[in-house]
């Protein structure tokens with residue numbers, strides 16, 4: 001048995017907005033072991049970014065309430081002060097952001113942005129930090145790192161910038177790496193390169209990785225487990241195999257059918273999910289997917305389904321009218 | 331960068347040319363014979379002959395401009411026939427006072443506006459931000475000439491602090507402490523006017539910068555708030571501040587004129603107003619030319635510095 | 647379907663704009679009172695602002711002279727009311743010229759773009775680099791004898807580049823919006839788009855900037871008057887009064903305090919109204 005790294009229980013994040021409270025994450029629980037890779041998938045706006053930031057304790061400092069618990073290697077993140085959280089940021093957990101175009105400081109040389117972590121968090125001196133920063137740039141596959149060390153972010157392509165962000169995140173060898181859609185802003189060939197890089201670094205540096213994406217194709221081969229999110233909640237979770245082949249929740253199927261890479265493989269027709277994601281400020285008591293669900297019954301509109309476990313360990317879904325099980329059929 | 335610089339220099343030269351034509355033409359705005367006007371109380375046959383030769387007054391206007399321009403380039407702005415002194419010399423004597431005033435006021439303004447804006451931006455709409463916001467908004471509506479009059483009334487007349495009243499200017503070379511005292515109220519007045527602008531610009535820019543994703547990334551690296559505020563937020567925002575400071579120079583000089591006038595501090599402003607009162611038009615023309623070109627050049631330098639600080643601009 | 651539409655509008659609805667508030671209307675009232683006073687000064691039961699009463703020199707505020715008299719025995723209150731005329735005339739007059747020239751040009755340039763815009767904008771930016779206040783002082787000191795009309799014209803012309811820039815930037819933000827592009831594609835005439843689509847949207851920005859512009863011009867005129875470069879004494883103006891008070895600061899501080907108060911209050915109200923309108927219409931701050 002490998003050791004538990006992260007325990008999330010009933011984690012909820014609510015923003016106070018001008019139009020009223022906005023529950024972006026509404027009660028999420030899951031665990032993550034050391035050296036495990038977990039995928040979090042869901043449409044845009046399903047709360048993936050908010051969830052991953054809340055787990056780190058990196059939510060905005062004002063107008064937000066967090067409840068529940070997120071224990072990272074024994075450290076309770078929820079309710080911890082900014083100072084306390086600073087002690088785990090970078091060293092225990094680090095993040096790769098969604099958009100490499102905005103996540104680097106445009107007026108600071110990239111080398112300095114990596115140096116800074118090494119000097120502040122690891123107490124390295126100038127010379128050692130610079131040497132290590134160049135090593136890190138090399139590690140993430142940046143050509144001629146010595147020259148690039150002095151470059152400004154504006155002088156690099158999106159893919160290169162994302163590599164710099166990854167190098168920054170790896171600087172203090174964190175135990176958990178949060179990669180929030182690390183490839184969304186990049187073109188397809190670069191996407192694969194970055195994902196392979198993350199894979200390689202994960203095994204090289206003995207990290208756990210949480211890979212957030214809206215594209216199931218991305219997580220199919222790289223994660224051991226998947227969480228499917230809808231409207232701020234987990235609607236299905238299980239081993240990657242279970243989620244892909246034995247999913248019970250209609251939304252999971254819809255997501256699979258809308259993913260080009262996955263859909264092609266299973267020879268089904270590519271289908272967009274009809275309707276639009278719900279307005280989080282106007283969630284009803286029922287299943288949030290009901291307005292868009294082909295299987296919705298009267299009960300779905302009235303009562304929200306809780307996660308139900310299946311016979312397969314770790315596989316659970318939230319649905320009143322689950323799809324028929326395909327287990328044992330093939 | 332090189333292309334950007336060339337473009338700016340070409341523009342600079344163009345503007346300076348326009349200014350020089352404008353300053354040259356000022357004399358011709360005056361009704362009547364320019365010679366009579368320029369000579370003023372110094373009108374005599376000899377002076378008239380000198381003037382005609384110096385300015386080429388009997389030649390076509392473009393020739394006059396080139397004659398005048400050649401003199402200007404050689405540092406010769408003419409000789410005032412009213413005070414019998416060289417215009418360039420008078421300006422050279424007065425200019426350091428303006429520079430000292432500006433430097434003092436800007437040190438004060440930056441030293442107060444930057445920390446104030448940093449604190450405000452950290453908690454927008456917090457108590458401190460509200461107080462500073464209301465204060466700066468009120469100060470924005472008080473013109474510098476009113477500030478200085480009220481300060482003089484309070485400090486020099488009611489409190490009787492030495493060297494602060496009208497006509498009590500002490501030169502830097504004779505007594506540096508007295509000099510500082512005599513420039514305290516003017517520098518403070520100019521500083522208030524600059525503070526208001528700098529504070530407001532920097533605050534709103536900082537608030538915008540703090541929303542940026544790279545600030546969240548900096549947080550996620552476990553850096554201290556102090557470091558994030560200065561290294562990551564202030565630096566990109568300082569570009570807006572520098573830009574404002576550059577644009578502010580013209581207004582600052584003009585406010586300087588006002589305070590010098592009230593306290594009879596013999597800088598360019600006081601000299602200019604006195605020259606206008608005595609119809610010493612050559613001197614007025616010289617000061618206008620020097621000040622305008624000075625402002626443009628300073629603006630240009632600020633642009634250049636901004637370029638060095640912010641790698642984003644020249645690449646766009 | 648209707649449910650979906652509802653969601654759409656709910657999600658995309660912008661935040662409610664802040665209400666204007668009581669203070670806003672107090673300011674409007676104060677500005678209105680000043681305007682009424684300036685227009686009807688001749689008909690108000692006020693002493694002659696030029697009448698020198700040598701038996702009542704430098705008296706403080708009281709029943710007979712509401713705000714006291716100056717060193718020549720002239721009634722301060724009356725001079726304040728009459729003096730507001732100069733500030734208002736210069737402020738409004740100069741901005742009429744500035745907007746009259748700058749606003750149409752700015753709108754046209756932003757709408758047309760291309761060569762026309764390029765030439766005008768470069769030209770205006772060149773002028774903008776020129777310190778307006780120094781230019782104003784220079785021209786006014788040579789263009790003698792001084793008169794109210796000349797001051798209005800000079801300041802008005804000096805403000806054109808600034809107005810041009812503000813209006814052009816504002817128009818450009820709107821001209822690229824979908825509904826304008828749609829109107830263009832549907833073949834609406836240029837005049838129609840400019841007047842029906844652009845003008846109503848630029849107008850709120852223009853109005854809030856106009857108020858702040860008037861305040862700026864009044865400040866400038868005050869500074870000129872303080873330097874003795876505005877309308878000639880004995881015509882009362884706020885700036886003139888402050889200038890004249892310099893010599894008697896110690897003996898009669900009221901002489902500087904009242905015109906200063908009058909001017910600052912008026913400017914504060916104008917700025918406040920402009921600022922509130924700007925945030926009401928959700929316009930980003932325009933640098934002055």
Ligand SMILES: Nc1ncnc2c1ncn2[C@@H]1O[C@H](COP(=O)(O)OP(=O)(O)OP(=O)(O)O)[C@@H](O)[C@H]1O
Pocket residue numbers: 015017022024042043044045046047048049050051060098181214280
């Ligand atoms: N600071 C905030 N204030 C208010 N609402 C917010 C804030 N941040 C996020 N939200 C809201 O929370 C919801 C979830 O957003 P989130 O960014 O987590 O979605 P996501 O799943 O990451 O989507 P994407 O794939 O587009 O990144 C959205 O409705 C968003 O509007």
Ligand code: SF4
Pocket residue numbers: 249250251287288289290291293294295296297300305318319320321322
């Ligand atoms: S609970 Fe009902 S509405 Fe929700 S996914 Fe299941 S069938 Fe669809």
Ligand SMILES: [Mg+2]
Pocket residue numbers: 048049050098180181
């Ligand atoms: Mg996201």
